[in-house]
Amino acid sequence: MTDREMSHDDDTPERTTIPGTELGGMFPRAFQKEYVTITRGEGHYVWDADGNRYLDAIAGNQNVNIGHGRSEVAAAAREQLERLEYTSSMLFANEPAMAYTETIAEFTPAEFETAWLVSSGSEANESAVKMARQYHYERGNTEKYKVIAREPSYHGNTGIAMALSGFPARKTKMQPLFDDWPKISAGTPYRCAHCDGDGGRACGIRCADELEAAILEEGPDTVAAFIAEPVTGAANAAAAPHDGYFERIREICDEYDVLFIVDEVMAGFGRTGENFAIEHWDVTPDIITSAKGMSGGYSPIGGTMPHRRIAEVFEDVEDGFQHGHTYCFNPASAAIGTAVLQYMSDNDLVANARDVGGYLRERCEEFYEYDFVGDVRGKGLMLGVEFVGDRETKEPLASTGSEFQSLLFEAGLDAGVLTYPSGGHVAGDRGDHTLITPPLTIDRDAADEIVERMHTTFQQVESEI
Ligand code: PMP
Numbered sequence: 001m002t003d004r005e006m007s008h009d010d011d012t013p014e015r016t017t018i019p020g021t022e023l024g025g026m027f028p029r030a031f032q033k034e035y036v037t038i039t040r041g042e043g044h045y046v047w048d049a050d051g052n053r054y055l056d057a058i059a060g061n062q063n064v065n066i067g068h069g070r071s072e073v074a075a076a077a078r079e080q081l082e083r084l085e086y087t088s089s090m091l092f093a094n095e096p097a098m099a100y101t102e103t104i105a106e107f108t109p110a111e112f113e114t115a116w117l118v119s120s121g122s123e124a125n126e127s128a129v130k131m132a133r134q135y136h137y138e139r140g141n142t143e144k145y146k147v148i149a150r151e152p153s154y155h156g157n158t159g160i161a162m163a164l165s166g167f168p169a170r171k172t173k174m175q176p177l178f179d180d181w182p183k184i185s186a187g188t189p190y191r192c193a194h195c196d197g198d199g200g201r202a203c204g205i206r207c208a209d210e211l212e213a214a215i216l217e218e219g220p221d222t223v224a225a226f227i228a229e230p231v232t233g234a235a236n237a238a239a240a241p242h243d244g245y246f247e248r249i250r251e252i253c254d255e256y257d258v259l260f261i262v263d264e265v266m267a268g269f270g271r272t273g274e275n276f277a278i279e280h281w282d283v284t285p286d287i288i289t290s291a292k293g294m295s296g297g298y299s300p301i302g303g304t305m306p307h308r309r310i311a312e313v314f315e316d317v318e319d320g321f322q323h324g325h326t327y328c329f330n331p332a333s334a335a336i337g338t339a340v341l342q343y344m345s346d347n348d349l350v351a352n353a354r355d356v357g358g359y360l361r362e363r364c365e366e367f368y369e370y371d372f373v374g375d376v377r378g379k380g381l382m383l384g385v386e387f388v389g390d391r392e393t394k395e396p397l398a399s400t401g402s403e404f405q406s407l408l409f410e411a412g413l414d415a416g417v418l419t420y421p422s423g424g425h426v427a428g429d430r431g432d433h434t435l436i437t438p439p440l441t442i443d444r445d446a447a448d449e450i451v452e453r454m455h456t457t458f459q460q461v462e463s464e465i
Contacts, residue, residue: 041068122156204244237384273354273380
């Protein structure tokens with residue numbers, strides 16, 4: 001294969017695309033779309049079938065945290081697959097899963113000692129809700145089942161996870177399939193419901209108090225849990241709440257015997273420069289969910305990690321946790337997860353995410369030179385840019401939605417960088433943003449390269465909107 005190196009000042013390269021109607025036997029994500037085929041990855045780059053190289057500034061789908069093509073992980077997978085690819089966790093113990101969950105327990109905050117392993121972020125959140133529900137049930141609080149969430153938010157595409165998600169664009173066509181569980185606003189400064197973004201800690205408390213109002217409205221005896229992404233992903237491009245928010249949330253949850261679940265599917269396992277994003281605040285949740293970075297993309301893995309006081313309630317339950325899948329605690333996935341965590345600790349990737357992320361965050365301030373950039377935000381290597389039609393009023397772009405998001409993605413491909421356009425966070429169907437979430441392995445030179453290629457991308461977008 002010839003790797004045609006692209007630099008930001010290249011002309012638009014040749015790129016073969018395949019219509020959604022011709023993807024072999026695939027029922028495609030969208031029949032109407034044209035797809036570039038990715039054939040190879042190494043470190044923070046991927047290559048398409050024409051040999052074009054792209055800087056993977058979104059780490060696959062915010063999951064390839066250790067970079068592409070790590071032979072250590074391939075070797076661990078091969079060894080385990082040859083020894084024992086599968087055994088049922090309902091019937092047997094398996095050594096890779098025992099070892100992996102012990103390693104996870106060392107990585108999670110104190111008193112998080114066990115992990116329930118599944119195959120995706122959606123399943124991790126479904127498991128957390130069912131764990132919260134059964135926790136209350138076993139303690140005699142059989143009426144507690146509702147889970148309050150935030151808007152905007154994304155917690156996954158399965159039934160309960162969709163009910164939790166405050167992301168109308170991904171739900172509307174499916175209704176009335178999902179219960180629309182109660183939502184409070186997300187408490188993030190840009191587009192805060194209570195202040196102009198400058199309300200600080202006082203506004204953090206005011207936003208969190210929406211949870212108390214929602215619990216009282218629903219009836220405290222019916223509310224099992226509250227779920228939040230400490231740093232929001234696809235629903236709001238790396239937005240985090242005001243200071244003081246999560247501390248007040250913790251107080252409210254304690255007062256009403258409501259479990260606090262943090263969805264760290266994207267933010268967890270080092271992405272924000274702490275092992276878990278909630279550790280940016282002095283707050284201990286009751287359940288942590290995670291997925292993406294756990295396996296670095298090398299296998300489908302998700303996890304639900306309860307605090308000891310939650311796990312203990314299940315110790316006396318004769319028929320156990322009323323939940324489970326065929327692929328829970330999969331030995332091959334567990335061996336891969338262990339190798340990924342080993343790679344992270346050998347290369348000190350959480351500290352690197354903090355250091356290089358801080359540098360990249362500063363450089364991203366340069367993007368304010370484009371009038372359509374409204375907000376630059378994020379922590380560690382979980383960064384986001386929000387686009388607007390008017391920076392003063394924060395009015396979304398006139399071309400908001402798929403038109404703008406396709407333009408941005410294509411311009412990124414032309415510039416040799418992968419972007420993650422999303423939106424719909426303003427009034428349910430407007431507003432646009434992108435995540436910048438490269439592998440945690442990047443150095444400052446790679447961060448500079450991301451910025452330069454994003455400049456090229458934004459210049460092209462600016463000339464076309
Ligand atoms: N929660 C969050 C915060 C996510 O970012 C995602 C995936 N984007 C999910 C849940 C769902 O994870 P999965 O796609 O692995 O089911």
